[in-house]
Amino acid sequence: MAEKKEKVPRQPMPEQDPKVRARNFEEVPFGYTPETAMLEASRCIQCKNPGCRQGCPVGIDIPGFIKEIAAGNFAAGIAKIKETNALPAVCGRVCPQEVQCEAKCIVGKKGDPVAIGRLERFLADWERKEGEVKIPETKPATGKKVAVVGSGPSGLTVAGDLILNGHDVTVFEAFHKPGGVLLYGIPEFRLPKEILFAEIHYLERLGVKFQCNQVVGAIVSLEELFEEGFDAIYVAVGAGLPYFLGIPGENLIGVYSANEYLTRSNLMKAYLFPEYDTPIVVGKNVTVIGAGNVAMDSARTAMRLGAETVRIVYRRSREEMPARGEEIHHAEEEGIELFLLTAPLGFSGTDEGRLTTMHCKKMELGEPDASGRRRPVPIEGSEFDLDCDLAVISVGAGANPLLTSTTPALELNKRGYIVADPATGKTTMKGVWAGGDIVTGMATVIQAMGAGRAAANSMEDYLKLGW
């Protein structure tokens, strides 16, 4: 066995100790060093027909950028990624790689896949810290004006693409700061806001104008934007309508929607109260209902705010949990308990209306339902109570009607989402495109960006050639 080259294992990314990090808001993983990144990059076998690329919703030239890392050409590597992905520091952190690029990695067939997400993150961080963020030349001004409504990843992608083509781009955002879910949903310990601000600043330097505090539909309608001289509009307002459970006691103090809980903590920085003015209920015993990324973020936030116990209550089993594997793993490491096959029945509280108890019932898995997953059915007589003074409901979100209800020309589907051509993002209203969560329902950052890229291409054709 003398000559056989020793196989390099998938390189781990150093992380904060779970005990320590469970009480702070700093980012969990530290990222690769250049040496580790080059070592990890050496694991890529540079496939002729790379599976990884098909797994990435925006088709990044993955072998291309990994080759540059292996050779130590970090500037060339990041340039390669930025041909197709404007937010690599974000995607490297929050993409569900285990079901996307890394799921299709050839090396992963026999062992662990190449850590594509970590490498992408490495290059983006390297550029932000060491390199010089290059401002590409924009094409000569076309005199065309584009409005982007909503500043989440989908809107930012369209803004970034169209500004390079020489159009005059304005992004309208309802909140007082741009970023969408990246700002108000995903917490600091998973996506440091400094990264987001750097990306926004980059777009500003390219010439994108951001107009915050603009609730489109209330302060201005889409028709009025056209009257003001905009030639095309991209609508990416996200899935901003919280679902509640419709069970008794849901209006008690201490019961939050995940949207409210995370917005208070992330956007309003309630975790820094009283330095920041916005308060938040700090729970001692916390339950989080639901098991997606949003639920993990809420549970881990509650832990960091000082909870003694944090429980995730989910009515199906572990296999059905929709959150990224890494988030579940991190949550469990931080001491968050999973109450699987458990359904909430109601809440009760004190005379002053403060939550004290959540009533639950045990479930078992029955026949498969419409979604192909085995339907949870209640077990008779299995009711039990959990002490809790904070409950965060994160069972999904719907389509917020604020904009769409004031824009009759936009066709909606039964659930209130905007109908748009999946290939181009074109809506039923002339000059209006839509994409991201307001079209698909809550999906992923990279899918929202993919929709933005497709729409930007179609909008470019329109601005040149017409509808």
Add this chain to the structure above:
Amino acid sequence: MFKILSRRELAQGTVVENVIEAPQIAKKAKPGQFVILRVNETGERIPLTMANTDPAKGTITLIYQVVGKTTALMKTLQVGDALLDIAGPLGKPTHVDNIGTVVCIGGGTGVAVLHPITRGFKQAGNKVVGIIGARNKELLIMEKEMTQASDILEVCTDDGSCGYHGFGTDLLKKRLESEKVDLVVGIGPVPMMKFVCSVTKQYNVPTLVSLNAIMVDGTGMCGCCRVSVGGETKFACVDGPEFDGHQVDFDGLSQRLAGYMAEEKESMDRFRNSCSCKG
């Protein structure tokens, strides 16, 4: 940045009126709508109703009672200072129609919110009776404006220092006894609105109230402002802020409004201390 163009203290400095430069909002706003503002980078987002708008001058008027940290901080702002963020107009405008006789009853700072609505009903051709009250004469606000906005204005104080000695609801009751009233609009502290509704219910007169639930985004995104109306959960920011008062669960609203009392006190104490340090 939204510049403060004028500043006036009312009710012995417990209430402040600011005229603010916000041309885009001034152009769009209708009676009954509100804005959400943030004073500075560390500030909370708070909702305030537009007591007046001037599309020609590009201004909105906010009248607020100083109750906690944010409103106390706003009180310290002078003409020429600016608020960091204002988003609006938010909420559904008041549905103003010519329906006959309308009684508009306001308590405390609620009168500021009531004023544009009262004016709207009068302009629509209704007979408008205004009833405004406060604890005493000094705390009474907008008497002059309300006189202009109504056909008849009745004033009351808890201590009898001005107008009728007693509660506005007594005057309301008398009015409902003596003539046919088609609509009552009641705006003020939650206990007052609850009381108004219990009176109008006896006389079977439809009643509109404006709910001051705690809010974060004001666009229907977070659910913080939820109130139970007719047994259904509604979001005050987008479904309201005005609702059929006979359907509102006022006790639930009161409880939710008290949800952050300890934190509000902590914020306020910190603010007071930091002020006195500076002298």
